[in-house]
Amino acid sequence: MRTLWDVASTNPGLTADDKAAIDARFPPAPPTVSGPVEWVKLNEASQIVGRYLLPEQLDIEYPILLSLAARRGLSNLDVHKKSAEFFEPNANGDAVANGAAQAAKKCLAYLALLDDLQRDFIDTRNKRELRMEVARRLLGYGCILLVVAVLPFVILAVIATWQAPATGPGTLYSSNPVFGFGLVMAFGLLGAFFSRVTQFQTDSPALSFDQVMNSYRPDVLRVRLLVGMMGAMVFYFLMRSGIVGGTIFPKLSDVSLSTVSVLQEANGDTTVASSKPEASGLTILLPSTELAKLLVWSFLAGFSERLVRNTLDTTVAKAEQAKP
Structure with a gap:
């Protein structure tokens, strides 16, 4: 997540205050424990950073998350597979143009898939504790x-x-x-x-x-x-x-x-x-x-x-x- 943010922080749409607020969410050193509080903070940071990922990052990250969702058998996997068309190349084999509308669709699709995966991981953790x-x-x-x-x-x-x-x-x-x-x-x-x-x-x-x-x-x-x-x-x-x-x-x-x-x-x-x-x-x-x-x-x-x-x-x- 830190690596993604280092690249996404170059997004021209970011203000200095937003960048400083997101930077503050990353601890100076990696946490040595992995409890519920740490996972909540990580999930929040992932959602916030996801709003500012560059289109090129979204093109790479979405298929990775989709593959993870398929391995975990996400219940609404078909919906996210349908959203994958926003990331597919056009008929000429070129990448789909990254206009403002297209970039917004990619960002929303990525955040929706990320949110569902986080819910699935939380549910799995709760079941394990039960x-x-x-x-x-x-x-x-x-x-x-x-x-x-x-x-x-x-x-x-x-x-x-x-x-x-x-x-x-x-x-x-x-x-x-x-x-x-x-x-x-x-x-x-x-x-x-x-x-x-x-x-x-x-x-x-x-x-x-x-x-x-x-x-x-x-x-x-x-x-x-x-x-x-x-x-x-x-x-x-x-x-x-x-x-x-x-x-x-x-x-x-x-x-x-x-x-x-x-x-x-x-x-x-x-x-x-x-x-x-x-x-x-x-x-x-x-x-x-x-x-x-x-x-x-x-x-x-x-x-x-x-x-x-x-x-x-x-x-x-x-x-x-x-x-x-």
Whole structure:
């Protein structure tokens, strides 16, 4: 821009005051930062300098900007391509005469294209900042929810360590009707959060301000997490009541934690499987198959709002048919 201005400053239409005012917009040394304020100043300087570019400069700069607009896929590119006729040579191959009217048309076409490009760059920058803001927000929520999901396992493992001698392996809490209810809610939250993360992965290349306001504001995220947790709770009681059942659903009476003995080789290397296994005296806690099913369905109930809604609609329809 400084180079363009050094040439454009020779424009005979410039007054001394105008030249001094534009010169003042250029810092004595190039800025060392590139923040929003610096870009605003640069855009303003570009627009002001563009009014005084010589016709020969416009002939060079306009095709450059037009090529940049084509690479960026400017929405109104066709309009600017049509304006390119002001810069094309005439039928004899000579440059179009640079009369006052023609020079004015060139200047207006250049400024219009420059303004649209600046808007496009600003929009791109805003979208990039929106994506970063949403990504940071989701990262924070994700870390918290992972702790919430793991915490019940830690609590159950500690309790299992205390009570295992009395209850025996594989029977811990299996007779309790609300066993794992905290895990159900935690995995419902994880499912709801995962649905938002996957949506963000899809939306992020063209994330708009309206999408952020409608889907990723903190209040909206919390409502989505609440819906996921409630959906998992409702689906849990649908399975507990027997309204939803089958081999793919957990048998809640068998939901438990299992203890598995760790084996080791004769030389003392601890492994789960060995050609010459022997008891190491160590045990680990693992969720039973039924507990794993319960957590998967809790996650799905939180992930898919339609799962619980469709199940409830089907249940209501069956109840209506069963009326005498």
